[in-house]
Amino acid sequence: MSPPTRQGFAIFGAGIFATEAYIPALAALGKAAPPLKAVYSRSAKSAEGFSAAAVTALGIPAPDVYHDGENGGGVDAILARKDISSVLIVLPIPVQPSIILKALQAGKHVLSEKPVAPDVAGGINLIEQCRSEFQGKGLVWRVAENYEVEPGIQEVGRLIGNGAIGKVIGFKACILNYVSKDSKYYKTPWRTVPEYQGGFLVDGGVHTIAVLRVLLPQPITHLSSFASLNKEYLAPHDTIHAIAKASSHYSGTLEMTFAFPTTSKPVSAKDAYVVTGTEGYAAISIDGGFIKAILTTEKKETVVKEKMRGVELELGSFFDAADSKEGIEPFGNPVDALKDVAFIEAALKSNGALVDLGLLVHGLE
Incomplete structure (x- = not known):
């Protein structure tokens, strides 16, 4: 019997850092990373550009493209997919907290880029809401602080x-x-x-x-x-x-x-x-x-x-934590990021x- 197909992940954000840092990191991880299934950006052009760059660098089938606007699908369409269990959020600082909550509410593991929130008050509200709604549900949320x-x-x-x-x-x-x-x-x-x-x-x-x-x-x-x-x-x-x-x-x-x-x-x-x-x-x-x-x-x-x-290391650690592997370094604690x-x-x-x-x-x- 063949092993079950590993669920994939999506990237929300197709800007400079996602393209120039995340794609090379995924290439370095190789098969240690789950399959990249989809990419979302506010514009179709940037999402399509990221998808094409991922195909070239990673040698994978083209990730599905989602964007805002007519026929774009947007964030909600990705979060509704059963074959995607994790999302990497690389969006502008002010919009990230709401997308983090939406992804967790959809039952997805989340790695969100630093800073955890635009300010301390917003970060406290985000962490307290996540603890209230999702603690004990087996979901992983980490903040990507590569340094x-x-x-x-x-x-x-x-x-x-x-x-x-x-x-x-x-x-x-x-x-x-x-x-x-x-x-x-x-x-x-x-x-x-x-x-x-x-x-x-x-x-x-x-x-x-x-x-x-x-x-x-x-x-x-x-x-x-x-x-x-x-x-x-x-x-x-x-x-x-x-x-x-x-x-x-x-x-x-x-x-x-x-x-x-x-x-x-x-x-x-x-x-x-x-x-x-x-x-x-x-x-x-x-x-x-x-x-x-x-x-x-x-x-x-x-x-x-x-x-x-x-x-590369923060992505690998996140994917391992999402797969419930043991002995994973506890990087990316949202409280530490808030400090x-x-x-x-x-x-x-x-x-x-x-x-x-x-x-x-x-x-x-």
């Missing part, structure tokens, strides 16, 4: 946690991004006039907070920050300067901007993250598709260099006042 699962970040976090640089006494993150009006990401209509706080700071900034979440042995609990806008086309904000405290153990600083004036960066910013300990330090950079780190003490130097594979949003939101609103991050997400643990 959280990067092997290089994970390895450095393990080394720091195991005392490779002694007891942590401080940290810094310096993230300098140049975004021009010609950037392919800026030209995305929903990013050009964002309907959510912080613009690129929320969209891309949660990656930075996720990295700190993995690197630091204790969670960040408080911050004081100032936010500013330096390039009008990046409204509402493009820069954050913050001082943050991790539990009662140590503090650090964060400089994050998407308004850097040049594509080149100063030598002092080569290491995007530095974690200082009582016996040494770890300097971590993300460059050219690699995570690079040097952990240095008076007695030893440890070098970590890992190719970035986060999207990343809470940091950015607090940094945007602090205006120098001390903010207790725990109060923002109180009661969700």
Whole structure:
């Protein structure tokens, strides 16, 4: 008797990241991924383009195309299909929460792109509703934060946690991004006039907070920050300067901007993250598709260099969890993803006042 046919999955969203990150990740997974059955986009053109790209890269039959408008089928038509058990949601930030709920209500497993929601209040409502309606029903919902699962970040976090640089006494993150009006990401209509706080700071900034979440042995609990806008086309904000405290153990600083004036960066910013300990330090950079780190003490130097594979690993882990396989890493926890949003939101609103991050997400643990 032949084994039962494995149910497939659909992708909601056919934009830049879905095409340039998800398709290569699926190609790397190969047969470890279930069959891609369908793709949805708001426009027929983008859905058809994604379907064609998937055929070429994955060597699969063309995924069915769904879109808004006349004869497009839309989201509901995909969710009604019995041969689709999982959906990957790669849609604009403001619309994702409603689609997450709709997919779970249809009995589908869900992997939704970061951030978990546009703001903390919306994220809390989403998580509480999901717990109320779907807990115990065997459905998987994970948030796709690829930096959280990067092997290089994970390895450095393990080394720091195991005392490779002694007891942590401080940290810094310096993230300098140049975004021009010609950037392919800026030209995305929903990013050009964002309907959510912080613009690129929320969209891309949660990656930075996720990295700190993995690197630091204790969670960040408080911050004081100032936010500013330096390039009008990046409204509402493009820069954050913050001082943050991790539990009662140590503090650090964060400089994050998407308004850097040049594509080149100063030598002092080569290491995007530095974690200082009582016996040494770890300097971590993300460059050219690699995570690079040097952990240095008076007695030893440890070098970590890992190719970035986060999207591939988060997809594979999600598919395994959806298939109820045992021993799956618990990546993509929506509460952890919400804490990343809470940091950015607090940094945007602090205006120098001390903010207790725990109060923002109180009661969700």
